[in-house]
Amino acid sequence: MDQQYAIEMRGICKSFGSVAANKDIDLSVKPGEILALLGENGSGKTTLMNMLSGIYKPDSGSIFVDGREVSINSPEDAKKLGIGMVHQHFKLVDVFSAADNIWLGDDKSGPLLKKDRYDVIRDMAKKFGFDIDPRKKVYNMAVSEKQTLEIVKVLYYGARIIILDEPTAVLTIQETQKLFGVLRRMKASGHAIIIITHKLNEVLEISDRVAILRKGEYICTVDTSATNEQQLTEYMVGRKVELNIDRPVVDKTRPLLEIRDLTIKNDEGAVAIDHVNFYIRGGEILGVAGIAGCGQKELCEAIAGLRPIESGQMIHKGDNIVGLPPKAILEKGISMSFIPEDRLGMGLAPSMSITDNMLLKKYDQAKGPFVDRKTGRAEAKQVIADLEIVTPSTETPVRRLSGGNVQKVLLGREIKAGPNVIVTAYPVRGLDINSSYAIYDILNTQKKDGVGILFVGEDLDVMLGLCDKIMVLCHGKVMGVVHAHKTTKEELGLMMTGALDLTHKYEDKPAGIAKDSRIGENEEVEE
Amino acid sequence: MNDPINVLTLFLFNIVLINIPLLYGTVGEIVVEKSGSLDLGVEGTMAVGAMFGYLAGCAANSLAVGLLVSFLTAGLCGLLFAVLTVSFQANQNVTGLTITTFGLGLYFFVGKGLGERWPAMTGSAALVNGFSAFELPLLSKVPVAGKVFFSQNILVYLGIAIAVLVWWYLNHTKTGLRLRAVGENPGAADSVGVNILLYKYVHLIAGSGIMGLGGFYMALNMSGSFEGSNCWINGYGWIAIALVIFANWNPVLAILGTLVFGFFNTLQIYSGALAGAFPGGLGWLNAVPAQLFKALPFIITAIVLIASSVRKREGSGQPAALGLNYFREER
Numbered sequence: 001m002d003q004q005y006a007i008e009m010r011g012i013c014k015s016f017g018s019v020a021a022n023k024d025i026d027l028s029v030k031p032g033e034i035l036a037l038l039g040e041n042g043s044g045k046t047t048l049m050n051m052l053s054g055i056y057k058p059d060s061g062s063i064f065v066d067g068r069e070v071s072i073n074s075p076e077d078a079k080k081l082g083i084g085m086v087h088q089h090f091k092l093v094d095v096f097s098a099a100d101n102i103w104l105g106d107d108k109s110g111p112l113l114k115k116d117r118y119d120v121i122r123d124m125a126k127k128f129g130f131d132i133d134p135r136k137k138v139y140n141m142a143v144s145e146k147q148t149l150e151i152v153k154v155l156y157y158g159a160r161i162i163i164l165d166e167p168t169a170v171l172t173i174q175e176t177q178k179l180f181g182v183l184r185r186m187k188a189s190g191h192a193i194i195i196i197t198h199k200l201n202e203v204l205e206i207s208d209r210v211a212i213l214r215k216g217e218y219i220c221t222v223d224t225s226a227t228n229e230q231q232l233t234e235y236m237v238g239r240k241v242e243l244n245i246d247r248p249v250v251d252k253t254r255p256l257l258e259i260r261d262l263t264i265k266n267d268e269g270a271v272a273i274d275h276v277n278f279y280i281r282g283g284e285i286l287g288v289a290g291i292a293g294c295g296q297k298e299l300c301e302a303i304a305g306l307r308p309i310e311s312g313q314m315i316h317k318g319d320n321i322v323g324l325p326p327k328a329i330l331e332k333g334i335s336m337s338f339i340p341e342d343r344l345g346m347g348l349a350p351s352m353s354i355t356d357n358m359l360l361k362k363y364d365q366a367k368g369p370f371v372d373r374k375t376g377r378a379e380a381k382q383v384i385a386d387l388e389i390v391t392p393s394t395e396t397p398v399r400r401l402s403g404g405n406v407q408k409v410l411l412g413r414e415i416k417a418g419p420n421v422i423v424t425a426y427p428v429r430g431l432d433i434n435s436s437y438a439i440y441d442i443l444n445t446q447k448k449d450g451v452g453i454l455f456v457g458e459d460l461d462v463m464l465g466l467c468d469k470i471m472v473l474c475h476g477k478v479m480g481v482v483h484a485h486k487t488t489k490e491e492l493g494l495m496m497t498g499a500l501d502l503t504h505k506y507e508d509k510p511a512g513i514a515k516d517s518r519i520g521e522n523e524e525v526e527e
Numbered sequence: 528m529n530d531p532i533n534v535l536t537l538f539l540f541n542i543v544l545i546n547i548p549l550l551y552g553t554v555g556e557i558v559v560e561k562s563g564s565l566d567l568g569v570e571g572t573m574a575v576g577a578m579f580g581y582l583a584g585c586a587a588n589s590l591a592v593g594l595l596v597s598f599l600t601a602g603l604c605g606l607l608f609a610v611l612t613v614s615f616q617a618n619q620n621v622t623g624l625t626i627t628t629f630g631l632g633l634y635f636f637v638g639k640g641l642g643e644r645w646p647a648m649t650g651s652a653a654l655v656n657g658f659s660a661f662e663l664p665l666l667s668k669v670p671v672a673g674k675v676f677f678s679q680n681i682l683v684y685l686g687i688a689i690a691v692l693v694w695w696y697l698n699h700t701k702t703g704l705r706l707r708a709v710g711e712n713p714g715a716a717d718s719v720g721v722n723i724l725l726y727k728y729v730h731l732i733a734g735s736g737i738m739g740l741g742g743f744y745m746a747l748n749m750s751g752s753f754e755g756s757n758c759w760i761n762g763y764g765w766i767a768i769a770l771v772i773f774a775n776w777n778p779v780l781a782i783l784g785t786l787v788f789g790f791f792n793t794l795q796i797y798s799g800a801l802a803g804a805f806p807g808g809l810g811w812l813n814a815v816p817a818q819l820f821k822a823l824p825f826i827i828t829a830i831v832l833i834a835s836s837v838r839k840r841e842g843s844g845q846p847a848a849l850g851l852n853y854f855r856e857e858r
Contacts, residue, residue: 053718056856076720091715093708094847103701104708105719113699157719 004067006031006161006192007052007083012061014047021047025061025218027211031160034183034193036207036224038200038236040432042402044216045196046088049163052194053085054078065161079105081161084154088165088196090146092138099134102153125152129185143292144175151182162186163194168202169429172291173460173493180206198432200229201461212236237434245440245465247484248448253282256452257303257334257421262312264298264476272298274476275312280421280452285443287467287484288456291496295476296456300425303454304336305329316421330361335419337410337427347410350399354391355380357398358413383412387442404435411442422446425456440466460489474498532671534804538797539675545748545796546789547679547686548573548760551741552767553774553781554690558734559605560771561697562727563710565850566608567623569738570764571630576601576739577759578634581654581746585646590657590681593743601739604630605731613727616852631758638753648751657681658747682744687782689737694778706730710846713853723853738764762825769828772835776844791827795820 005028014022022044029035039045050056052063054075062069065081072078078085092101099121103109109117121134130152138146147167154162164183168176183193183206197203203210204224212219212235219235234240258279266272272295280286288296301307303314305326314321321329337347348357359376380394387408391401398406407427414422424443428436443453443466457463463470464484472479472495479495480502494500552569559566566572576597584593604626611617638645648654658680666677697703708716709726717723745759770788774781794801794812798820802812835843 055718074720075718076722079720085718087718091712091718093711093715095711096704096708100704101715104705104716104721106701109701111701113701113704153719 004031005029005064006033006066007194008064008067009048009052010062010064012048012051012063013059014044014051014056015059021216022051022058023216023218025213027218027221029161029192029194029209031190031192032187033209034187034195034207035221036203036210037194037196037213038198038203038210038232039213040198040215040236040434041404042215043213043236043432045213046165048213049085049165049194049196052078052083052161052163054083079157079159082159083161083163084157084159085163086147086150086154086165086167088169090150092146092149094139095137097135097137098132098141098149098152101138101149102156105153105157121152121156124156128152128155129182143170144172144178147171147179155186160190161192161194163196165196166198167195168197168199170292170458172458172496173489174497176202199459200232200433203232204229214238233433236432245437245462246444247466247468248444250283250448250450252284253450255279256282256317257454258313258315259303260313260315262299262302262314263310264295264302264307265310266295266298271310272476273302273473276473276476276478278471278478278481280454282420282450282452283447284468285447285453285455285466286481287463287470288454288473289460289463289470289492289496290473294473294496296425296473299473300336300423300454300456303329303334303423330417333418333420334423335414335417335421336423337414337425348398348406351397353380353395353397354384354389354409355394357409358383358416361413361417379416383409383416387412387438404431404438407431407439408435408442411439415442415446419451421452421454423454423456426458427455428462429458436462460492464489464492472496474501477501478503531804534797534800536671536674538793538801539671540678541797542786542789542793543675543679543683545793546785547683548741548745548748548763549767549770549788550686550690550781550785551744552738552764553770553785554686554693554778555734555737555739555741556767556771557774557776557778557781558693558730558737560776560849561706561710561846562730562734563713563846563848563851563853564608564612564727564731565619565623566605566626566731566735567620567768568604568608568626568630568735568764569767570760570762571627571633572601572604572735572738573742573745573760573764574630574634574758575604575742576736577742577746578637580739580743581648581751582637582646584654584743585648585651585751588651588653590653593654593657594740597739597743598736599739601742602732602736604739605733605735606728608735609728609731612852613724613731616854619850619852627764631760634758635755639755641753645753646751648747654747654751682740682747686741686744689740690778690782693737697778707846710848713848714855717853717855723855727853738767741767766824766828769831772845773831775835776846788824788827791820791823794823 008028010026012022012025025048027048037045047056051058052072054072054077057073063072064070070081072081099118102121103117118134125132130148132148132152141149167179171179187193195206207224209221209223210227210232211221212232214236260277262273262276263271264273278286290296298307302309305324309322316332316334321332349360355373355376358379359371363371377394383389384391384394389405389408391405398409401409411427427439431439443455447453455467467484469481470484470487470492471481472492474496475498479498479500491500495502552573556566556569579600580593580597583596584590608622608626611622612619660678661681663677667673669677697707705716705721706726709721709723713723742760745763749759766788770781770784774784795817798812798815801809
């Protein structure tokens with residue numbers, strides 16, 4: 001061994017009840033090295049890292065820090081050993097300022113809260129090349145700011161080993177590049193970095209070595225320079241996987257859903273969607289791209305009837321659906337599945353079983369006052385079989401399923417209702433390759449059946465491969481609607497940040513209005 | 528006696544005198560809730576503090592012993608709550624209600640068990656003297672306000688001092704910052720090395736102890752006369768829980784909240800006198816049925832709860848993790 005490892009884990013095992021999350025895992029990382037930890041959902045990556053950060057204790061195996069065997073019993077122990085973790089779900093107190101969030105774990109200053117802590121934090125952040133406002137409250141921060149704060153926090157505590165759990169899942173391309181810049185700087189200054197991610201291109205870009213886990217087992221560690229996407233996928237999934245997303249060509253129908261001049265306000269009363277026009281045809285997938293908070297959520301909610309609109313029209317098959325209650329919109333065949341950042345927040349009741357979640361949408365169709373569990377169970381069984389959901393039974397609480405399976409349950413239920421328009425936001429959020437492709441297949445099947453799909457996504461590569469057209473939003477305005485096969489990632493990136501505005505470049509030809517739809521000619525729409 | 532200014536002064540004086548236990552209860556509950564625990568056992572905790580504080584105070588003929596024992600015995604209620612909800616992860620609402628039932632039961636059990644041997648407060652000079660007015664120099668000479676605020680007993684000053692102290696502790700010390708973090712997001716606090724278990728235990732015990740002081744105050748205010756049918760605390764514990772919300776989890780605002788609630792609470796006693804002293808302006812008070820005055824504090828409580836539920840999250844001082852048990856390995 002020519003160089004000492006910053007962290008070395010040997011033979012780590014950890015079980016939850018009868019489920020083995022980690023089986024005999026070896027892992028090591030040197031100072032000044034970036035190790036990518038790769039694996040599908042439920043392969044035990046986060047569990048393994050939580051044993052370094054003191055959240056879990058290993059059942060067996062040993063951990064060495066700088067060559068010395070240690071036992072990490074609590075996050076405090078981890079902190080003392082110089083291990084800092086940036087969790088996937090940020091560990092920040094929303095109502096505190098940036099400085100107070102760092103000050104929480106500080107044991108250098110005295111017992112009183114002094115005003116100078118703001119300056120201390122600002123100076124310290126500057127030293128590491130970050131620009132944060134120490135007085136800003138976390139609830140006012142964008143996702144990337146929160147992440148920066150988390151990184152500053154672990155650096156402030158003097159971490160030399162930094163673990164990042166899917167840091168890029170919520171970032172735009174530009175923000176990801178910025179983050180990678182930071183990671184490279186930290187690497188240069190001798191920090192050991194472990195980064196968990198699903199995204200193979202990022203693994204290849206940032207890491208020095210890649211460790212792969214599959215179903216809780218350690219597969220191997222390879223040098224990044226000596227591998228490629230195909231090989232990594234095979235290690236991860238255990239078999240060959242086709243990495244191209246299918247985009248079947250389907251005969252498009254007339255527009256199913258047309259949005260005209262729509263304006264929506266967000267919870268704070270600011271304009272979230274600003275005079276937006278677009279339409280969705282049957283048999284096509286319209287992607288919606290944009291940085292977080294550009295109005296996607298409000299748009300989805302408005303279409304589903306969950307959010308009142310300020311002005312404009314939403315026309316579904318010739319009927320204006322503005323002002324209809326969510327149930328009436330549902331009955332018209334518009335379904336919405338929104339996967340929020342915490343995955344469970346909207347659409348499913350986490351502690352209820354799959355059967356009961358199936359029934360949520362059709363509890364009122366049963367005859368008589370009693371719940372009709374029988375059909376619900378049958379449907380649950382069918383969805384489980386159709387979408388290959390991994391679950392002990394139909395009666396398992398949804399909360400206990402892994403992320404991919406939860407999302408399949410949600411999508412499965414929506415599709416079961418036989419919609420003609422599907423609004424889906426982040427359906428593959430946080431999913432591994434296998435599950436993501438399963439979801440793409442589900443959407444493509446629906447597309448072939450003539451369903452119109454609005455796909456709010458975050459991974460531009462996926463959107464370029466899957467969608468027929470992509471609409472880009474920036475601050476609630478449509479920057480343009482482009483054909484997915486004719487555009488590039490760079491162009492989309494520019495539009496997302498507002499640097500390129502196709503809509504207003506050609507004022508005479510407003511993008512998004514269904515000129516070629518025959519709705520106007522047939523006069524199906526009465527103004 | 529019929530001098531209108533005198534009547535008004537006396538009315539205001541009694542608002543403070545009668546309702547200070549609400550402040551103790553509220554500040555105690557704020558300390559508890561800031562650690563993320565929703566303790567509905569205030570009523571029972573105060574009853575336990577009142578009973579044992581009074582008995583110990585009488586036995587030792589000492590105000591300090593009474594205070595100490597009421598703090599400690601009520602603190603034991605907090606400890607019980609902590610063991611059940613923090614260590615054993617029991618449901619907080621159920622545990623709180625259990626403590627109320629348990630505390631009131633213990634109160635009547637001990638009181639009735641003593642029967643003839645019940646000590647009268649007149650037998651303990653230290654308690655009588657300790658609860659008599661203590662006029663602050665100079666300040667007590669100010670007209671009206673001097674009598675209302677600066678001629679009260681020591682326990683009134685103590686209650687206000689505790690409220691201000693707790694406010695300072697929460698906002699200006701690092702321990703206070705960590706406590707608030709535990710109540711807001713225990714996962715975040717845990718991840719930076721804050722000992723969640725310790726913070727919850729300590730603040731449940733301390734907060735419950737402060738509630739117990741309020742109970743002791745009520746015992747003295749009732750002159751230590753035990754009735755088999757009615758507890759000294761008389762619903763104050765429940766109002767305190769609502770006052771926490773009214774005060775937006777701010778101990779200093781709790782002083783104001785106590786006075787506002789106290790106003791309505793005391794109105795039932797003084798409505799006749801006020802109507803007599805101001806026949807022109809307040810004569811209509813005589814026409815209001817007494818039952819309405821009795822119900823008034825509780826009606827106000829209901830209105831406050833409704834109004835505060837409309838309040839926006841960002842301005843609210845409610846800890847985000849209030850009522851949720853924390854388990855580090857939860858997935």
